[in-house]
Amino acid sequence: MAKIIYNVTVNVDDEIHTEWLDWMIKIHIPDVMQTGYFLENKICKILVDEQQGTSYSIQYLCANMNDLMEYQKNEAPRLQKEVSDKYKDKFVAFRTLLEVIE
Numbered sequence: 001m002a003k004i005i006y007n008v009t010v011n012v013d014d015e016i017h018t019e020w021l022d023w024m025i026k027i028h029i030p031d032v033m034q035t036g037y038f039l040e041n042k043i044c045k046i047l048v049d050e051q052q053g054t055s056y057s058i059q060y061l062c063a064n065m066n067d068l069m070e071y072q073k074n075e076a077p078r079l080q081k082e083v084s085d086k087y088k089d090k091f092v093a094f095r096t097l098l099e100v101i102e
Contacts (some may be wrong), residue, residue: 001064005098006038006071008058009046013090017054020087029058032079037071038062053091061100068097 012020029041038060046055062068083091 001066003039003100003102004062004065004068005100006060006062006068007096007098008060008093009055009096010058010091010093011053011055012087013053016087016090020091021056023086024056024058028079028083031082032060032075035071035075035079037067037075 024043029043032038033041040061042059044057044059046057048055062071083093
């Protein structure tokens, strides 16, 4: 089975950027990893000049599609709600699934 990258692209308002990044690194990403569905993660700043805010790609590597589907069913709603509740209307996010070709 192919490994899957669960990619979350986020554009964050400048006014909360530093706080958001610190919270993601110290709290949210570790919480996602603690679910046990992902093998590794990385957060990357997207190097484009944005008209507003700063954009990031947060990538979580999954062993297979079944693990990702279980995560999305069992854990994602709660974790996504935490982000939305904390930073309501201060970010936009979209998710992409990538198949790792080895």
